Structure formats: C-alpha cells, structure tokens
Amino acid sequence: MSLDALKREAAARAVALVQPGMRLGLGTGSTAKHFVDLLAERVRDGLSVVGVPTSEATRAQAESLGVPLTTLEETPELDLTVDGADEVDERLRLIKGGGGAHLREKIVATASRRMIVIADETKRVATLGRFPLPLEVVTFGLGATRLAIENAVAASGCSGALTMRKRPDGASYLTDSGNLILDAALGRIPDPEDLACRLNAIPGLVEHGLFIDLADAAILATASGIQVIGDLG
Numbered sequence: 001m002s003l004d005a006l007k008r009e010a011a012a013r014a015v016a017l018v019q020p021g022m023r024l025g026l027g028t029g030s031t032a033k034h035f036v037d038l039l040a041e042r043v044r045d046g047l048s049v050v051g052v053p054t055s056e057a058t059r060a061q062a063e064s065l066g067v068p069l070t071t072l073e074e075t076p077e078l079d080l081t082v083d084g085a086d087e088v089d090e091r092l093r094l095i096k097g098g099g100g101a102h103l104r105e106k107i108v109a110t111a112s113r114r115m116i117v118i119a120d121e122t123k124r125v126a127t128l129g130r131f132p133l134p135l136e137v138v139t140f141g142l143g144a145t146r147l148a149i150e151n152a153v154a155a156s157g158c159s160g161a162l163t164m165r166k167r168p169d170g171a172s173y174l175t176d177s178g179n180l181i182l183d184a185a186l187g188r189i190p191d192p193e194d195l196a197c198r199l200n201a202i203p204g205l206v207e208h209g210l211f212i213d214l215a216d217a218a219i220l221a222t223a224s225g226i227q228v229i230g231d232l233g
C-alpha cells in the first residue's frame, strides 16, 4: 500500500469519530487533506458540523467542498481537532510545521477539547528530532532571535544548524501570518519539554513546532492495519 493510501486510511478512521454538531479543527498537510475530503463526503450525506481551518490552503479546500466553516472569534471552543504530524513519539509529543502552519495549528489544537493525530507509520519515532524543528520567527530582530534560539538549543543539550526556509523559487518562505521559518536540524531532542520551555521564552520566536500535552491520540496507518497510541475517546 502506498504512503498516500495509508494516510487516507488514517483519515478515514478519524472521520468515523466525528459526531453530528461537532465543532472541528481542520488540520493542514497531505494527511489532513484526506480528512477534509472524507469529511466533505459525510457533509454531503447530511452531517452537520462546522470547522476552523488551520491554514489558507485548508480553508480553500474546505470551502470548495462545501464544508461549513467558522472562526475562533465566532466559535472559541472546539470539540475535536484532527491534524497530521511530522513526528509523533510514544508519549504523544509531536513535531509539526513541515507545512508551515504550526502557529495556527497550535492555536486551534489548544482551543479544542481533543486533538487526534493522523499519520502513516513513518511518522512514529522513539525520540523526536530527526525531522527539522520548524520555528516561526518575525523579521524584526532576526539576528538576535537566531542567537537566542541557538543558545536555547545548546542549553537544552541539542545541537544543529538553523536554516531559513525557502520557496522553490529561492525567495524566503512566508507563513499565512507573514512570518519567516527557521528549520532547526537537531537530529535528536533529549528533553522536548525543556526545549519547548526555553523556546517559549524568546520574544521574536512566534511559535515552535513542538506540540506537548496537546494530542490525545494518534491514529497511525501501517501496511498491516491501524495502530493507535492513546485514547480515541
């Protein structure tokens, strides 16, 4: 089975958890895209839900498929967010932001009573850090912010280069909120809670891609079936 087929399997398992009337957080990325596709099928069959998209890409997809949308201004509390991840460990700690949407994804997940991760089995890791950690930063003070990040990374027992994310045409990648992304190639994050805490204290760093104590469960599709970490509720 292809990786894309596995992603769709995970998404299908999550769509089955959606109940009528739910207020949903809609994730970003290729796996979350399958979820929105399958959710739209249920909406066409009469399911009544509203969703808050975590990116302009997800907003465009959901709108085009007729999934009713709302905002966190109108609907500040959500029942369930379903989103992909770049890495998930056995304690449901995540790295997110490969698609550059982790700021909105974290806001939406935090506003949700439950968050469920959907992914193929390649995202399951023993130790976070193989995937470069995305760091959304503002342009002002970038040199100082970068130095503060390097110091925080070293103090947390990690090392690795920070690379400015680029678009395919070579221009700087800009998030939906107009910020830059530094990707930190750390290889291994020995203490994700400690690193998150240190990064949280840097003013020019808008948000990092470590999601800790946010996911309730992960649905991981493997060639031999679905594996679940945590409690699907």
Ligand SMILES: O=C(CO)[C@H](O)[C@H](O)COP(=O)(O)O
Pocket: 027, 028, 029, 030, 031, 032, 083, 084, 085, 086, 095, 096, 097, 098, 099, 100, 101, 102, 105
């Ligand atoms: O965090 C994300 C976007 O910011 C995505 O959820 C993450 O990158 C996984 O994407 P995919 O499902 O395409 O592998």
